[in-house]
Amino acid sequence: MAENRLDIDLDFSYTDGSGAVTNGRAKAAGTEVTVSLEGLAPLTGGGLPSLEEIKPLAELLARKGISVTVAGPDGTILSLGNVDSPASQRLVTRSPHIKLGKLGSLLPLVRQGRRRPKGIPLLPPATPLPLVPTVQRNIIRRITTTHYARGGGRPRLIFVQDAATWTGQIPREVALSGEVTTIGGSPGSDVQLEGLEALHAEIRHDEQDEYVLVPFGPVSGSVSRTGPSVLRTGARIQMGQWCLAFFREEFADHGRPYGGRSGGELAYERPQLDPRTGTMERDSSEGIS
Known part of the structure; x- marks a missing residue:
């Protein structure tokens, strides 16, 4: 045409x-x-x-x-x-x-x-063009968390290796599939590690869908040395010669900010109260108090 x-x-x-x-x-x-x-x-x-x-x-x-x-x-x-x-x-x-x-x-x-009594006016109200959304300030929003299925996100422990000990193989992983995972030197432990106490620590899956480290022997890293610690992605657990890291996929992690990511200004986040557990959570590199 x-x-x-x-x-x-x-x-x-x-x-x-x-x-x-x-x-x-x-x-x-x-x-x-x-x-x-x-x-x-x-x-x-x-x-x-x-x-x-x-x-x-x-x-x-x-x-x-x-x-x-x-x-x-x-x-x-x-x-x-x-x-x-x-x-x-x-x-x-x-x-x-x-x-x-x-x-x-x-x-x-x-x-x-x-002034038209009926119909849709030809032009919009006297607002700047292009239209800009109204920004409403001072709104207190409720902090939410993931709604993914309980135990989701493939929670696991990964054996940390440095350049001196790495053999080029994929690091060993341990899936946290049970409600309680025991770690120690005893043959009956779910994760048996040489040089540790018979029952060195437990990782418990609680009612809040959190994975909590409960130490019985000496522990260090980004977890509490004296009491239970809620594990977040990237948290390190040092027990004797063994260093383990906890990981859970972001969509199922309840961490702060909710969803599991760490970050914020200068990659550090201020302590924040978790309304579900009543505990103060810190950046995952610092552990939980």
Whole structure:
């Protein structure tokens, strides 16, 4: 189909009900039509059409590949048809074929549109364009946590190796699949490690879906040396010659910030009260108090 082409150079005048005359000009050389008005009486005198009323015209012009731009004394008012409408404006116009113009040229029409008793006004309220969401401050939001299935996220211990001891093999892993995992030198331990006390420590899966280290022998690292510690991803447990690290996938970790990640300003987070357990949680590199 051949491209539509318009060649227009037309001067016109409009007389409103009070007898005031407004001059204008329509020009086109191809598919872009510009209608320039010296005043806004042609748009405000008979009442503004609603967006729903002009959408069919805009869609028809778009199908034919034609754009029509209406400009007033202060600049472009709006464009219809084959135009590139921003996504923020489409929320207001509900059409990709209607593009709003300069704020200064829209304000008189906004006031006129507000006086319309029925229908959707042609233009949005007097807010800066493009539209900016309202920011509401001082909102206290409840801290939430993961809602993933209990025991999810493949909780596990990984044997930490340094450059001097690493053999190139994938480090050994121990899945924490039971409600209680025992660690010690006894043959009956779930994780038997040479050189440790018979029952050196336990990792308990509690009612809060947390994995808690309970020491019976000497421990160090990023956990408490004297009492139970809630384990977070990256926490290290040093027992004798053995160094273990706890890991749980982020989507199932209840850590702070909830979801398991550490970070924040300078990669350090201030202590924070966990409302579910009543304990103060620190950055995972420091352990839990």
